[in-house]
Amino acid sequence: MAATEKRKAKTGNLRIYLTGVGGQGTLVASRMLGEAALAAGFNPMVSETHGMAQRGGVVVSTVVLGDLKSPSISPAEADIVLGFEVLEAFRALNHCHPASLVIANTAAIVPYPVAIGKAQYPSVDKMCRRLAEHVGKLLAFDASDLARQAGSTLAVNMVLLGALAATDSLPFPAEVILAVVRSRTKEKFLASNLQAFDLGAAAARDSGNWQPRAGD
Amino acid sequence: MGNEAIVRGALEAGVALVTTYPGTPASEIGDRCYDIARQTDLQFEFSTNEKVALEVAAGAAACGWRVLCAMKHVGLNVAADTLMTLAYVGVKGGMVIVSADDPSLFSSQNEQDNRYYAKMAGLPMLEPATPEEAKEMTLAAFALSEELKLPVLLRTTTRVNHTRGAVRLGKLAPAPKPGRFSKDPFRQVMVPAVARQAHARLLKAEDRARNLAAVSPFNEISGAGTWGIVTSGVSSTYVADALAELGLTDKVRLLKLGFTHPLPQDLLTDFLGPLDKVLVVEELEPYLEEGLQAVAQAHGLIAVIRGKGPELFSRLYEYHPALVRQIIARFFQVPYEAPAVLAPEVILEHLLPDRPPNLCPGCPHRATYYAVKIALKELGVEGVFPTDIGCYTLGFLPPLSMADLFICMGSSISIAAGISRATGQQVVAFIGDSTFFHAGLPALTNAVHNRHDFFLVILDNGTTAMTGSQPHPGVSLAPPGYPGVHVPLDRVVKALGVDQLWVTDPFKYKASLAATKEALGAKGVRVLISQAPCHLYQQRLTGKKRQARFQVVESCGECRHCLENFCCPAMYLDSAQADHVMIDPDLCSGCAFCVQWCENIQPVKKLAVSSEQ
Numbered sequence: 001m002a003a004t005e006k007r008k009a010k011t012g013n014l015r016i017y018l019t020g021v022g023g024q025g026t027l028v029a030s031r032m033l034g035e036a037a038l039a040a041g042f043n044p045m046v047s048e049t050h051g052m053a054q055r056g057g058v059v060v061s062t063v064v065l066g067d068l069k070s071p072s073i074s075p076a077e078a079d080i081v082l083g084f085e086v087l088e089a090f091r092a093l094n095h096c097h098p099a100s101l102v103i104a105n106t107a108a109i110v111p112y113p114v115a116i117g118k119a120q121y122p123s124v125d126k127m128c129r130r131l132a133e134h135v136g137k138l139l140a141f142d143a144s145d146l147a148r149q150a151g152s153t154l155a156v157n158m159v160l161l162g163a164l165a166a167t168d169s170l171p172f173p174a175e176v177i178l179a180v181v182r183s184r185t186k187e188k189f190l191a192s193n194l195q196a197f198d199l200g201a202a203a204a205r206d207s208g209n210w211q212p213r214a215g216d
Numbered sequence: 217m218g219n220e221a222i223v224r225g226a227l228e229a230g231v232a233l234v235t236t237y238p239g240t241p242a243s244e245i246g247d248r249c250y251d252i253a254r255q256t257d258l259q260f261e262f263s264t265n266e267k268v269a270l271e272v273a274a275g276a277a278a279c280g281w282r283v284l285c286a287m288k289h290v291g292l293n294v295a296a297d298t299l300m301t302l303a304y305v306g307v308k309g310g311m312v313i314v315s316a317d318d319p320s321l322f323s324s325q326n327e328q329d330n331r332y333y334a335k336m337a338g339l340p341m342l343e344p345a346t347p348e349e350a351k352e353m354t355l356a357a358f359a360l361s362e363e364l365k366l367p368v369l370l371r372t373t374t375r376v377n378h379t380r381g382a383v384r385l386g387k388l389a390p391a392p393k394p395g396r397f398s399k400d401p402f403r404q405v406m407v408p409a410v411a412r413q414a415h416a417r418l419l420k421a422e423d424r425a426r427n428l429a430a431v432s433p434f435n436e437i438s439g440a441g442t443w444g445i446v447t448s449g450v451s452s453t454y455v456a457d458a459l460a461e462l463g464l465t466d467k468v469r470l471l472k473l474g475f476t477h478p479l480p481q482d483l484l485t486d487f488l489g490p491l492d493k494v495l496v497v498e499e500l501e502p503y504l505e506e507g508l509q510a511v512a513q514a515h516g517l518i519a520v521i522r523g524k525g526p527e528l529f530s531r532l533y534e535y536h537p538a539l540v541r542q543i544i545a546r547f548f549q550v551p552y553e554a555p556a557v558l559a560p561e562v563i564l565e566h567l568l569p570d571r572p573p574n575l576c577p578g579c580p581h582r583a584t585y586y587a588v589k590i591a592l593k594e595l596g597v598e599g600v601f602p603t604d605i606g607c608y609t610l611g612f613l614p615p616l617s618m619a620d621l622f623i624c625m626g627s628s629i630s631i632a633a634g635i636s637r638a639t640g641q642q643v644v645a646f647i648g649d650s651t652f653f654h655a656g657l658p659a660l661t662n663a664v665h666n667r668h669d670f671f672l673v674i675l676d677n678g679t680t681a682m683t684g685s686q687p688h689p690g691v692s693l694a695p696p697g698y699p700g701v702h703v704p705l706d707r708v709v710k711a712l713g714v715d716q717l718w719v720t721d722p723f724k725y726k727a728s729l730a731a732t733k734e735a736l737g738a739k740g741v742r743v744l745i746s747q748a749p750c751h752l753y754q755q756r757l758t759g760k761k762r763q764a765r766f767q768v769v770e771s772c773g774e775c776r777h778c779l780e781n782f783c784c785p786a787m788y789l790d791s792a793q794a795d796h797v798m799i800d801p802d803l804c805s806g807c808a809f810c811v812q813w814c815e816n817i818q819p820v821k822k823l824a825v826s827s828e829q
Contacts, residue, residue, distance in 0.1 A: 021571065022573070031380065034380055038382055043381070043382055044380075044381070044382075045346075045379055045380065045381045046379065046380035046381070047375065047378060047379045047380075048217075048378045048379075048380070049322060049378075056571070056572075056573050056574045056576070056785060057571055057572060057573035057574075058571050067460070068457055068537075069346075069452075069453035069454075069456040069457050070453045070454050070456075070457045070536075070537040071346075071375060071379040071381070071450070071453065072375060072534075072536050072537065073536075073537075074536040074537045074538030074539065075536075075538065075557040076538070076555040076556060076557045076558070077537070077538060077555065087568065087569070087571075088571075090560055090564065090568070091560055091568055093558050093560040093563065094557055094558050094559065094560055096558060097555060110788060111569050111570060111571040111572070112571075112572065112574050112783070112785055113569050113570060113572070114569050115785070115787065115788035115789065116615070116776075116779040116780075116783075116787075116788070116789060117779075117789045117795065119567070119569035119570070120566075120567075120569065121569060122564055122566045122568065122569075123566075126564065126566075127564060130563050130564055134558055134563060153802070
């Protein structure tokens with residue numbers, strides 16, 4: 001763990017892995033993160049999944065910052081995982097290393113084989129516990145609920161961006177992301193997006209959402 | 217995005233015409249050009265298929281226009297007939313053909329390596345590694361094309377097409393002037409006598425291209441030592457990171473190739489000269505590896521040149537940074553400890569359920585599949601289902617299981633003909649509207665002419681949904697202001713000689729089932745056009761959402777007919793209610809289809825009332 005931290009500190013490289021279900025807005029989130037990094041003077045690369053997989057399947061995108069040239073992220077090499085859905089966050093454990101930060105939406109979206117009784121959805125509590133045991137830090141909360149409170153179930157991506165910005169793990173301040181959110185959101189959705197971003201940030205400041213707890 | 221960078225490069229080069237048939241991972245090239253063409257003088261078209269797209273572009277390039285033609289890798293198979301002889305004819309205005317390959321098959325039926333097309337056709341090829349290079353190489357490709365009077369292949373992979381990164385913008389070129397065709401039949405009409413000379417001209421041009429490749433800034437040697445690495449495309453980014461991370465940057469002589477056909481032999485011999493061990497890092501086929509080995513053999517160079525092999529790189533799938541790092545370390549025997557990869561299922565002691573993609577709630581294809589399924593069941597006949605390319609291919613997944621054989625665009629129809637002739641079984645083929653116009657017309661004409669016997673269902677949702685809802689000749693859902701002329705599908709089918717034709721709305725279950733049964737009971741070529749708009753795209757275009765919702769009533773038993781035969785993603789078993797089937801109101805699209813065949817599903821009245829507001 002120490003070696004990874006050291007390498008990260010030395011090079012300033014940061015690999016962010018976003019995973020969720022088609023329609024959850026992972027691509028929008030990764031683009032906004034990339035644009036924010038660019039505005040903050042970094043040379044980011046954002047890589048996306050398109051096409052057939054988007055129809056209700058798993059959608060992965062990556063944001064890479066620093067001196068890296070590779071746009072993609074290998075297993076065991078994501079510094080940050082943004083899990084838009086808890087099962088997909090857990091599936092991404094193979095992309096985590098012992099110092100990774102995982103931010104997971106604990107709300108489940110049931111895959112079709114589970115919905116029709118052909119497969120079983122694992123226990124959310126157990127997935128969170130096991131995640132926490134194997135990564136550096138886990139921030140887990142119901143981002144879908146917060147998005148609903150902000151007025152749109154589609155704002156889960158804003159909640160997670162807000163949470164990420166509030167963790168201090170990015171090399172630029174939350175304000176840079178907020179500026180991108182403001183410029184890239186349609187007037188109609190701006191208020192709910194900004195509120196979702198704030199609710200996400202508040203969730204990240206709530207030590208009860210962290211495992212191990214922040215400051216421990 | 218890499219695709220946007222290609223468009224930008226073309227605009228800076230003064231491209232006058234862009235043609236395409238949409239296909240992931242190239243689709244955004246056409247989408248952006250369509251938008252730009254609505255606001256500028258740029259000529260753009262969604263052509264009916266890649267062959268047509270390439271020929272329209274070739275015609276304009278013959279008149280001095282700069283043209284770009286974009287397609288996914290398998291699209292170049294469709295256009296290959298044109299490509300091979302277009303190389304003989306050549307171009308007057310610069311022509312760039314984008315071939316977007318798809319290692320790992322994110323959205324394709326194969327992962328062929330299209331670099332061999334450049335070799336087979338004798339055409340120059342550029343391979344960008346990043347969005348920035350995609351822009352620069354597109355710009356340079358137009359000049360190269362005009363210098364050699366040959367089309368240039370810009371070969372990308374998904375990871376380049378769909379990566380976003382910073383791109384330095386240059387100046388946009390002024391609007392192009394009208395072209396002019398000048399007659400020169402003894403150079404441009406490829407009868408044997410002319411083509412013999414044209415082939416000789418092509419080989420000379422290929423030699424000139426080889427000389428240009430030797431001095432191209434896209435082919436770059438760096439580093440020093442007796443170890444060498446040769447790489448191209450996105451793999452070169454993994455190599456750069458790996459060398460830095462392994463501390464090898466100064467110990468390895470690196471050749472990064474961007475101009476990859478013809479291979480610059482002089483440059484390669486210079487590069488190989490001092491080396492005794494060379495690793496070739498390229499995704500898919502050993503294209504560079506074979507080229508290097510041939511050069512080394514011809515010049516008596518004894519360096520060990522390796523790329524693919526059991527302990528080295530695979531010919532399968534995309535690479536990634538850690539894989540490249542590990543194989544470089546292994547090949548040069550430098551110390552490296554690969555990071556431990558956690559196994560989620562082992563850690564959880566629980567299988568993680570798959571999340572297969574599925575047809576959307578409210579998708580008309582599902583309603584069509586349901587009618588065919590039930591019709592066959594009621595008639596007591598087993599159906600064989602050749603299918604085709606589009607969203608509906610997802611119908612192959614159980615429990616829907618509505619696909620048995622599938623190869624490429626348009627194959628459903630002729631495959632159906634072959635199966636029914638060989639077996640006499642009841643064959644029901646499925647093809648989408650866009651795919652039908654792309655490659656279905658000759659197949660259906662053949663079926664009529666040769667008296668084949670099968671039932672063809674054309675799934676007509678009015679758009680090319682899978683690739684992002686691009687219009688096609690039969691389009692019924694087009695973006696506002698789309699200038700294309702509507703070519704009615706039913707009239708086309710009739711004109712091809714099909715006498716037994718039904719046109720139904722799949723959401724009108726009784727009529728759809730009756731027509732399907734009638735068609736199944738008949739002989740010869742039978743066609744049913746199942747016509748209803750893509751729900752998702754219609755909603756996006758109109759901004760209107762259906763408010764009606766439906767729910768399963770308490771008396772529902774345990775028949776599970778809906779889950780096993782209809783498979784709507786809005787339906788689920790509620791474990792909190794003893795596995796009672798429920799409909800998720802957030803996912804339900806209000807299509808009102810299931811309510812037509814199950815008495816245990818009813819409209820939710822309250823929601824229906826609020827829709828009036």
